[in-house]
Structures are given as structure tokens and as C-alpha cells.
Amino acid sequence: MTYIPAENRYQQMRYQFCGKSGLRLPVISLGLWHNFGEVDSEYNARAILRDAFDRGITHFDLANNYGPPPGAAESMFGRILKNDFSRWRDEMVISTKAGYFMWSGPYGEWGSRKYLLASLEQSLKRLNLDYVDIFYSHRFDPDTPLEETMSALSQAVRQGKALYAGISNYPPEQTKRAAALLKSLGTPCLIHQMKYSMLVRDPEDGLFDVLVEKGIGGIAFSPLAQGLLTDRYLDGIPDDSRAAKPHGFLTADAVTDERIERIRMLNRIAGERGQSLAQMALAWVLRQPAVTSVLIGVSSPAQLDDNLKTLNRLDFPEGELKQIAEVLFDLE
Ligand SMILES: NC(=O)c1ccc[n+]([C@@H]2O[C@H](COP(=O)([O-])OP(=O)(O)OC[C@H]3O[C@@H](n4cnc5c(N)ncnc54)[C@H](OP(=O)(O)O)[C@@H]3O)[C@@H](O)[C@H]2O)c1
Numbered sequence: 001m002t003y004i005p006a007e008n009r010y011q012q013m014r015y016q017f018c019g020k021s022g023l024r025l026p027v028i029s030l031g032l033w034h035n036f037g038e039v040d041s042e043y044n045a046r047a048i049l050r051d052a053f054d055r056g057i058t059h060f061d062l063a064n065n066y067g068p069p070p071g072a073a074e075s076m077f078g079r080i081l082k083n084d085f086s087r088w089r090d091e092m093v094i095s096t097k098a099g100y101f102m103w104s105g106p107y108g109e110w111g112s113r114k115y116l117l118a119s120l121e122q123s124l125k126r127l128n129l130d131y132v133d134i135f136y137s138h139r140f141d142p143d144t145p146l147e148e149t150m151s152a153l154s155q156a157v158r159q160g161k162a163l164y165a166g167i168s169n170y171p172p173e174q175t176k177r178a179a180a181l182l183k184s185l186g187t188p189c190l191i192h193q194m195k196y197s198m199l200v201r202d203p204e205d206g207l208f209d210v211l212v213e214k215g216i217g218g219i220a221f222s223p224l225a226q227g228l229l230t231d232r233y234l235d236g237i238p239d240d241s242r243a244a245k246p247h248g249f250l251t252a253d254a255v256t257d258e259r260i261e262r263i264r265m266l267n268r269i270a271g272e273r274g275q276s277l278a279q280m281a282l283a284w285v286l287r288q289p290a291v292t293s294v295l296i297g298v299s300s301p302a303q304l305d306d307n308l309k310t311l312n313r314l315d316f317p318e319g320e321l322k323q324i325a326e327v328l329f330d331l332e
Helices: 042-054 072-091 113-127 146-158 172-184 207-214 257-272 277-286 301-312 318-328
Strands: 015-017 024-026 028-031 059-061 093-098 132-137 162-168 189-195 217-221 291-296
Touching: 015 291, 024 028, 024 291, 028 042, 028 301, 042 072, 042 301, 072 093, 072 113, 093 113, 093 162, 113 132, 113 146, 132 146, 132 189, 146 162, 146 172, 162 172, 172 189, 172 207, 189 207, 207 217, 257 277, 257 318, 277 291, 277 301
Parallel strands: 028 059, 028 291, 059 093, 093 132, 132 162, 162 189, 189 217, 217 291
Antiparallel strands: 015 024
16 A cells, blocks of 8 residues: 555654754664664565654664665665665655675775775665765774774765765764864764663763763664663563574673563663653654764564654653662663
8 A cells, every 4th residue: 555654743742953963863763784684574664664664763774784785685685775764865864874884895894085985886776876975984904094984974975975975883982082183074973873772881981981982872772772661571582583583683691680680670670750761762862962863673563663652751860860779780
């Protein structure tokens, strides 16, 4: 059936400026790392994307290697985009990245100009797009001059193949240097994509300060710790969960008894706030001034609906933050 987006789609979401740029992002963005590969149902993927757009999610995040196999998520998204969303392309912010292994030989990963620009060409073909909104260097490359990596991002923007440049997984010092280089090239660093959740708090050790100081937006990936910070694993590992799947990046041994015990405590605090654990975990990430958006993954429209209700309660009284900190204390 022809897809017509919900008319009220912009009345439900909140949008925030991404750092000091003029680009506003939804506070909840959707990532396609999992659930959009050849092993997944395109019918379900389309339902998730339609639901997301209907609810005001305008930002969709990809990378060259998302699948499996690598490239499959961009291809699936490209097909759905062409069929369902081509009339609404200008209402969407679509990002992709290059940095991790994509093809064999010396030019298929890391941060050379050769790899980044060739990979972007391939991504655009798979996505059926003339340009992406954001092109990221997916990880810092210690063996390539940062000048080269940043000038490749800047070139992609000057060529009109990307509208903005971003970096992901860069440590604080390298983030500062990357931002200075991009600025000198006339292509400001729009955004930094970093792993951040109640279970992974490294960005609090310096990165967030750099982002605020440099006016770079922060988008937090895996804010639900790949599903651990939800009710998914409270009573074991369900067969259809990421931890049970052979191709997933969450392994069953991450679901430890100690973690589950603490997660049950968090679940109780969430209940007292009138929220699901997923909603509390997302609100907790969004309380950081450096975070523009949380970048979630979902395997069903029902999970998306649950996560979107986060917007009903974002505030945290001091007492609740203290309670949460006590539960998380010393957790491995
Ligand atoms: N830059 C990078 O290096 C990098 C790395 C990783 C991810 N990312 C980006 O971040 C995005 C999100 O990462 P992620 O998928 O790990 O995020 P996440 O939101 O932490 O985890 C998503 C998983 O959590 C479960 N889930 C989500 N909502 C739920 C709910 N309400 N109730 C129960 N379970 C729920 C689902 O697991 P089930 O599948 O088990 O249902 C879902 O697949 C990626 O798609 C990608 O765009 C970037």
C-alpha cells in the first residue's frame, strides 16, 4: 500500500540544535546497525521505518558495514527509501560512516582519503541517494595523518556528497584536533557519535567537556546497552533477542547474574517514576547537556512505541539520580 506519513508527525517529537549548528535533530534517532540485514524481515524493517517517521523521527543512522552482510542495511534502507520516502527525502537526515573493515586489501578500512571517499561513493549507490546529510569517520586511525582523514570529510562536503561532517569513537584529545582541522578547512565538525549509557560512562571523562567547549553535538549510541537496559533479559535470554542471535554484537555472556540483579533494581526505580526501564535509561542519557540525541535500535514497532514514551518524562530529581548512581556503583 502507498505510504502517506501521519499529518501530526511533528507534534509529538522534540528537536534540539546539534551543537552550535543550525541543524536540529530529534531527541530520539533511529539506527540501522541491527534488524536491517539480509537475515532480517524487510516487512518488519519497513514497518519500523514508517512508524518512526510517523512519530517525528527524522534522523536515520547507517554505516557502510551494517548488515549482515556488510552493506545490506544501506541496500535495504535504499529500497525502502525509494518506495516509501522519496517524496519526503528533504524531511530526513540520513547519515553514513566509513572506518571499520569493509573490503579486502589496504584501502578497505581505517581513515585514508582513498578509503573514505571510495566508501562514500559505494554507500550513495546502495542508498539510492545523491548525497547523505552526515558523513562520519567511524573511528580514529592512529596510522593515518588526521589532516588526511579530515580533509577527506571536508572534500565530501565540498563535493556536495555530504552536507555535514562528523566523527565517531574519537578520544577527547583527537576530537579537539579533528575539530580544529575541520574548522580550518571551512567544514565545522557537526557531531560526535559516542557510546554512552548507564552501563558505559567513558564520555563523562573529558569527551563531553570537549563537545560543549567546541560546540559539537553529541549523539549517544547503544543508549540501552544493546537491550540490557530494558526488560528484555529480566527473566533469561529470549530466543528472538540480540544476545541469542549468532550474528548479533551482544553475546550471552554479557547477560551476567550481577548485571541482571542491578538491572532489576533499576527496573524498580523506573517503575516508581512511572516509566519502563528503557524509557528511564534514555531519559538518563538525554539529561547530559552534551547529548543532542539518543540513537536507539529497535527490532519491532512496539519497542519503538515504548521508547518514544520517554518524552513524557525527562526530568530527574536529585534523589533519583543518587539512587541510580548507588545501583550502578562498581558495576562491571
Ligand atoms: N558509531 C558506532 O561505532 C556505533 C556502534 C554501535 C551502534 N551505533 C549506532 O547506534 C544505533 C543503536 O545501537 P543499538 O542498536 O546497540 O542501540 P540500543 O538502543 O542500545 O539497543 C537496541 C536493542 O535493544 C532492544 N530494545 C530496544 N528498545 C527496547 C524496548 N523498549 N524494550 C525491550 N528491548 C528493547 C532491542 O533488542 P532485541 O533486538 O533483542 O529486541 C534492540 O535491538 C545503531 O543502530 C547504530 O546506528 C553506532
